[in-house]
Amino acid sequence: MNYHRLTTALFVGASTLAMANGAFAQSAAAQDVEEVIVTGSRIVSDGTAAPTPVTVATTEALAKSAPASIPDGLNQLPQFANSRSAGNPGASATSPAAGNYLNLRGIGVIRGLVLLDGQRVPPTSYDGTVDTNIIPQLLVQRVDVVTGGASAAYGSDAVSGVINFILDTKFTGVKGVAQAGISDYKDDASWRFGIAAGANITDKLHVLFSAEHYERDGISDNAKRPNGDDNWIVAGQGTAANPIRAYRDTAYISATYGTVINNNTASMNAGNPLRGYHFLPNGQLVPFNSGIPTGTSNYSYNSDGAAIVGHALTGKIITDQLFGRIDYEVSPDIKLFAQLTFAESFNRFNTVGSGTQLGDFRIFTENPFLPNGVRQTMEAAGYTSFIGGRIGRDLDYKWVNTLNDVYTFLTGAEGNLGDYRWKATYGHGDSRVRVTHFGNLINRNWYAALDAVRGPNGNIVCRITQTNPGMQDDCIPINIFGDGAVTQAQNDYVMGVSQYQIAQKMDVVSAEISGELFTLPAGVVSFATGAEYRKQELHQTTNSDPASPVSLVGLRTNVNTYLNRTASTNVGKADGEYNIKEVFVETQVPVFKDLPFVYSLDVNAAARYTDYSTSGGVTTWKIGVSYQPIEELRFRYTRSRDIRAPTLYELFAGDSAGRGPFNDIHTNVNQTAISLSSGNPNLTPEEGNTYTVGVVWQPRYIPGFSASLDYYNIEISDVITNISTTFSNEECERSNGTSPLCANIVRPGPFSDRSPNNFPISVRSTPFNQAMAYYHGIDYEAAYRLQLDKFYDTEATLDLRLIGSYNPTRKTKTTATAAPVQAAGADPRIVNGGAPIDRFNVVANYTDGPLSVNLQARYIGKLKRTNDPALVFADNTIPDITYVDTTVTYKFEVAGRDLDAFITINNLFNRAPPFAPARDQPGISYPAVLAIHDVVGRYYTTGIRFKF
Template identity: 50%
Template sequence: MLRLVPAMMGGVSLLAIGAQATAQEAGASSNDDTIVVTGSRIVRDGYSAPTPVTVVTTEELTRTAPGGIADGLNQLPQFAMDASTQNTGNQATNNGAGNFLNLRGLGSVRNLILLDGQRIPPTTFNGTVDVNIIPSALVERVEVVTGGASAQYGSDAVSGVINYILDKDYNGLKGQVQGGLSGYGDDKSFKASIAGGFDVLGDRGHVLFSYDHYERDGLPRNEMRPRGGEWWGRVGNGTEAAPYRNQINVLYQTGTFGTLFPYAENFAVNDGNPLEGMHFLPNGQLVPFDPGISPPGTSNKGIGGDGSPSIGHTLTGSQLTDQFFGRFDFEVGSNVNAFAQLSFTESRNKYVTIGSGTQTNAIYVYADNAYLPPAAAAALAGYVGRDGIAGTEDDARVGAGRIHADQPFKEVDALSNAYTFLTGLEGTVGDFNWKATYAYGDTILRSSHAGNFYQQRFFASFDAVRDPDGNIVCNITLTNPGLMDDCRPINWFGEGSPSQADMDWVSGFSKFNVKQNMHIVAGEFSGDAFDLPAGPVSFAVGGEYRKQKLNQTSNSNPAIETSTEGLRTNVASRINKYNSTNVGIASGAYSVREAFIEAAVPILSGHQFAENLDFNGAFRYTDYSTSGGVKTWKLGMSWTPFSDLRFRYTRSRDIRAPTLFELYAGDQAARGGFFDPLSGRNDNIITLSGGNPNLTPEIGNTHTAGVVWQPSSIPGLSASVDYFNIKITDAISRLNRTAVNDECIVSGGTSTLCQYVVRPYPFDYSPASDNFPVSVRALSINQALLAVSGLDYELSYNFGMQPFGRDANIGLRLLGSYVPNRTTQADANSAPRDVHNKENDPTHRINLSATYQDGPFGFTARARFIGSIDRTQDVGVIYEEPTVAAIVYTDITVDYDFEIGGGMYNAYLTINNVMDTKPPLIANGQPGQQYPTNQGMYDVVGRYFTAGLKFEF
């Protein structure tokens, strides 16, 4: 049978020892062995580790999430804020190509990804693992350790471990083909896989292989879904007089598709200018600008009028993944087995960050511009500005903003290749088990961001003048001959005025490549040391050596400032090569040495007060070449007073060391909206970020306590509740650019943080409205605090319908997470902030599933509940609608088994989001650029149909 149903099948039982799992996770296997899940390196008959573990089979994960195992995991209540193609950003520096799991919402770098207990080398520049590289066709189940596990499994397991378990003994041939389509007739997907296993060299060798292919079109434009083209924006300023609220048809007052000379309240330099409040129509006509209705407290945006939105953003990115895997096991001797496995994955992701790249409030237009209408040029030439002297350069100019709807869309093309190799020996010596392995991983990410403006060319092209012969040329060719003699003067007045050749000349590809590799040598020895009255004392001891190297190259290193010489149309004192996605270079390496020991000690067995009482302890010493030695440990207890009830408790100290990218990354520059209280302006700003070689490991302290109830009087029923409390100190985080700027302002310009805020003029310059920052540096430091606590709970019940005259089975499972506390502290100068039940972190998340199996026919229904969230936890910040309502998504799957010619087949149809539930309306400050909801948590695709066929011979 292909289906892994929540019942006992094929003589296989799954013992969820120390786990939030029961016989529901039972699955088909190639043999009749018992599968033991411990959440520990110690495997011993009857041993129950105290670590809470959620166990789900591949079939259960993909039954209502046919896109893949990662999609199924992302929908579990314990995961939050995962990065994937549904959650694209407006910069090409995001991890777009792949699926990156985020346990507890504490960050993908804080959970450890394993394959059969082996660390997987990172596949991205920031040290995370794209789980798409794992051969899903051969994955039997996934074990999620929902608590600190650094002492047992290795550094970086601060929030937990996700361990993929392969069916290494599989014999036969199986495959799958499926297609998907949304209820709107778009976002097509296709998936195909083939996997096989067979014995060679008699029964001494075994070969495994698989190939997985997945592709999905995505949704190239926000407008493809309701609300996506309605230009929703957040207006107000969060005060009682002007609370934040969602508003339709919100448009920028600082730029138009044809070029605008904004009013002085949006660009102070235009105060009293004769062209203030004028803009160009598509035909080049200069007319008065209607700013629309300006909502109280809102800066730079109006409702209606002649303003423009940002357009062209991708709603969900496209994805194309191919994954190859092969493994060979060989019995060297009666007690020694050799193995080697190799995998290769290529993932490609494309998405548009923004179609209308904007230079809002960043352009000066001069009276001698050859494309200005004569009357406008004359008015500007006679304008007497602040210095009172007509005709000076400062007077004969006007500030302008343009949103380029006529430029090529700025599309990211991210291609990631990952190679992994693992080989080793394992065997037994007497009653002891041993294993020695070597692993190598090599990954390269190639990211290209098309349609980016060359800053030099753009500003130079805007400054079009007439030479002595009357020809229109770039002013820079007259004032600075030899600097940019190939400059192409461009008419930017009026939407559609620039030709395709013009756009080609100012547009380019911002590119960066990140290459990373890791060598891992590891060994482990385990078994029973000696016996106590209550049973054997078991142990596992071992060590690991890792060496990792990072090399990043770029064609737009922001550390190398682009010259502004001769660019009099440029407002900023600093510009980067491109108007977005300027990524620095980086190079670095480190090595890690680790040694660990874990022990399980039985205290009582068969006692009147305890059927079993066990103690578990683990210790690991980790030595980083960059920051020295660190100790991690874990203590746990498991108490079974009687066979139906078990209590468990753990206390651990965990670490995560800074990644190579956090240590050595070159400067990156991102452009985005920013409000500056000093100047009172809300405009685009460059945020610089980079590595910090002085970072040290962050420390996690975790408590878990739980109870598991499996009443023998009600076979098939299981319940568990686990409390968790994770506190991470010295957490590595970037200084919030807003906090840096605010601290500098509060100090009157004297704070040491002021060095990270670059302004065109000194801090006390007047008028302050002209002193909007050019850039802010967001530095990574070891000062942050992250803390989260709550409850995980599970209830499952599996029973047969035989008493009712039906040879059928029903399986029910409820998984829930209750997170009433989440605290963050950006740095030592900031107050701790309560952020629970906000943004990506609802207090309640629940999955409820029911499966009905009647012979070859199966039906599964699942409800996914996402609780209501508060729009803010900030005291004094007021929203007109302070709460986002709870939401429920319903998924169903119908499938049928049949046999043809000795092969077993399973046909299935899955409908996700059956009710086509729309995401809640959550507008932001960038109308048109981002879809008005939280894409990291809510479904923006809508009803989705997937039909497929599985086969096995």
């Protein structure tokens, strides 16, 4: 893509806008917004004069591109990347990520501040982030996205910017929506219903109400999508001799659906004459075909091995929102208000459809479920047990339910005191999240049930009932020899539920005053100042706390001494609270006006002091300059220092545990290990330094045209990040066991022991202030409204707009001494924070009386699997793609009521996502980048909106 040509095009004229974006416009181009109250500033002003770049997205425009929800529409903006949603649910339940968590600039969900009418929205997730599905969408009239640091104006967490949902609090009448949708593959059906009403009960009392329901089924059957049932992965060591390449029909060599006697390492079952055999569905033992190696030791293709099946492509989502507000005018200068919001978001998705990957377990020859011939062969060779592997697709599927209930209350007063505006509010937020992982293996039951023996009466029983009476007398022995061998009773005994609940509260008291101080020759000096006190609490409970491992007493197992209650989703307890005190001041000063070469020169400045009860005080600031040499051309510059404070979870989380593959370079063993994570109470705030330089052009000789171009540069120091277990392992090895990070790798023996027996008992990851991040790029936007009566007798209009982002640098460093990692243009599954360098939307909207036709093209640039030259991929490129969406709307009346009938087709040409298998377990991932590309395919939505 030629960026010199594109940049020039923004300033040449309307002829360059044949493909332009009609859905979104920065404040510079939002000519239909008369007054923008939030423009990256607490001072009320016209949005076109703001030094800070602001993207304004109207609800009407968002609905045309993504009728499902406002957050879905925002995620189509090029300024958002790698947001978390039900369309990208992941494969675990250790974090509630299946809502709609917006990621501004792809810098991290936690680094963007979500506001509702300028008020901080309480966190809804354990990590302090906000599920924007809770916003009462029918009453949102627009969303202001401040795409620059804004901590001085709005408070901490606004490092990447602010997403401010603006409600129409003065609405009168009734409006609503009813719609339904379905994909071209006859799945992922959706329904949305909502109604809102506002009325002036008296000339002083105004009431407002809305109720909304949205439901979408998700996609549980990957096989309907291209390459969805082919078990694609990429595997290999990433060297020139063994590059990472794509493989089809892959499977584990260490597991089958009916159990395999493992031979995936030289030492496993060594000497056993049945090593490398597996059990058929009828229990018969036959040689195992290990297939063709993939380059990764545990995976092969065209083998008898098993792959995970049934993992959800996208999750099911159900949301409900209730909103009510009362405004009462005490006098012309004083107004009281109170509003109450309740929202519930439910999400469900399969993590592993085929039961669970059961890993390596020990079976003793006295197990009565073993065929006699197997037992006799082993005992004749002097073996009393073997290590087996299995994927239990005859066990319950594993799925996750996430239920998020949020209550918010806001009350306050606002008014005028002479020439000044003032406002005082009290807000309370209460969110409760319950994450339930069904179909989870109960470890102690599993190991007890595996160890089956003959009882005194000849019945098959669990050995523990004979050796330790009274300890586990309800144990039901399990038969795992053959696919389908597990009975319902056996399944119910070994499978269960892990669950954790998060309760968070936030109380905020704030007050501010703004107005005009005095008049200079160039104009009025304005100001805003205020203070805020905020208290937040976090309480997390769990039924599977890894800090309290289960006892192994009475069990014969091959596991280490540490055993969690369940096979996965062992999330620890967390308790903590802090309070924050803040004061801020902001001013806007007109310096020059109506001078030669200076049509206007304005300066905006803000400062905020924040005192955290956990980490002390910190100062943030911003300065912005707006310079117009002539009326139609404006240059803008901002420089800011911003912060993100550590969340309560980052500070106070207890141990959480999971199991996953770990490549131990110390023992040269690659197998499953227990991974632990916890909080760190010594964390301090991250610090962001941002500057933007931009230009806005609104020529009078091209009525209806505007364009803007902004360069941004963001540096974040003291980034809170978890030191990866891989990094700790490497650093410990480089130091020959002397580094403090060696404490993160817990081994049964001393560091000097490099035998396979010294493989780690557990590996730990803990957050530290030790990283840095650097981002820079260009945002560009243009808009042109053409009145077609210039060409023929009509009242029709054509709106053409363009919005795009060019982000060539996304560098991060794990530590001060680590080499920087370039994530720009990289696959986010391989490189943390990876995102396309190029993204832009172009839209044309034609309106002729009651008919409106909207056409949008969304371009997503190509990706590399990695930018690391030391990591070799056979094919390192994921190609670019363009999606086209269209909406047709027709306005009509029924009984004097206004109705809009519409049909939207997203991904009009049913473009399949670029083929990109993951470096993952066989069968668990769809071969596409779900966080970036559309995997749903062509999707139809039709419905009616009404207003009267």
